[in-house]
Amino acid sequence: xxxxxxxxxxxxxxxxxxxxxxxxxxxxxxxxxxxxxxxxxxxxxxxxxxxxxxxxxxxxxxxxxxxxxxxxxxxxxxxxxxxxxxxxxxxxxxxxxxxxxxxxxxxxxxxxxxxxxxxxxxxxxxxxxxxxxxxxxxxxxxxxxxxxxxxxxxxxxxxxxxxxxxxxxxxxxxxxxxxxxxxxxxxxxxxxxxxxxxxx
Numbered sequence: 001x002x003x004x005x006x007x008x009x010x011x012x013x014x015x016x017x018x019x020x021x022x023x024x025x026x027x028x029x030x031x032x033x034x035x036x037x038x039x040x041x042x043x044x045x046x047x048x049x050x051x052x053x054x055x056x057x058x059x060x061x062x063x064x065x066x067x068x069x070x071x072x073x074x075x076x077x078x079x080x081x082x083x084x085x086x087x088x089x090x091x092x093x094x095x096x097x098x099x100x101x102x103x104x105x106x107x108x109x110x111x112x113x114x115x116x117x118x119x120x121x122x123x124x125x126x127x128x129x130x131x132x133x134x135x136x137x138x139x140x141x142x143x144x145x146x147x148x149x150x151x152x153x154x155x156x157x158x159x160x161x162x163x164x165x166x167x168x169x170x171x172x173x174x175x176x177x178x179x180x181x182x183x184x185x186x187x188x189x190x191x192x193x194x195x196x197x198x199x200x
Contacts, residue, residue, distance in 0.1 A: 002186070004118060009182040011104035011119060014078055016176055018044045019099050025145075026099035026138045033175035034101075036125060036168045040072030041101060047072060056134065069167065070130040073101040075119075076163030077110035087157035088143070088150050097142035100163070102174070107182065111161055118169065118183040125172030127180075130165045 017028035018041050040047040051069040053061040061067060081093040081103065095103045107113070111132050120126040135158040144151030190196075 004183040005186050007182045007184055009107055011077075011107045011110075011180045011182065013102060013174060013176055013178045013180065014105050015095050015100070015103035016174065017095060017100055017102075019046065019101075021045065025142060027096045027142055028099050028101065030096070033173055035171075035173050037171045038168060040069070040168055044072075044101070046074070046101070070128075071165040072168060073127065073166045074099060074133060074163060075102045075104060075110075075127075075129075075166055076100050077107060078103055078105040079108065080110055080161040080163065084154070084157045084161055088147075088153055090143075090147060090150060093143075094146075097146070098139045098163075104180065111163055113164060113182070114184050116185050119166070119180040120170075120183060121172070121174055121178050121180050123172055123178075124170055125174055126168075126170040127166040128169045130167060132160070133162045133165050135159055135162045 016031045016034050018031060018034065019026060019028045020043055034041055039049050046069075048069050050066050051071065053063055053065040053067050055063065057067070076095060076098060081095065085091065085093045104110070104119075113129050115129060115131045117129045118126050119129065135155040137155070139158070140151040140154040142151070143154055
């Protein structure tokens with residue numbers, strides 16, 4: 001019995017980008033296509049098979065501990081970017097401001113896709129969704145540069161809409177316009193999940 005169920009849901013890639021240098025800001029540069037390897041996107045600051053642990057996993061590891069890199073890519077949805085823009089009173093949110101790797105369109109409630117779901121392109125290139133990407137202060141700084149006074153509200157506006165982090169399960173090329181099929185784990189949610197989250 002397969003562990004992952006192919007669904008009738010698809011996402012279309014509407015934007016791709018990479019962050020070559022994070023010393024001054026997190027802005028990503030747009031690309032028409034990207035060639036992914038086992039390490040993610042070559043030349044991207046988030047690439048690599050491993051990474052030093054950050055503030056998001058301090059309950060598991062001392063900061064700077066070498067761990068597997070499940071944050072090779074940052075994927076956001078066009079629908080959720082529009083919602084964030086509406087909350088901020090902006091016409092649009094540029095994916096560059098978020099340091100995004102990819103923008104997709106067509107999947108409702110995108111940021112809350114089940115962890116370990118897959119997005120697979122027609123050429124076989126496949127990404128594994130790690131989990132919800134929590135809002136941070138860096139996009140707020142980028143928004144503030146272009147729209148003074150608007151950036152400070154980003155974290156609240158983006159809560160639950162910041163997209164997901166992902167890693168490469170099968171390398172290959174992805175291009176703007178490609179369709180990716182959603183595959184979800186067959187298991188139900190853990191019976192104590194809500195209780196455990198409340199205790200955290």
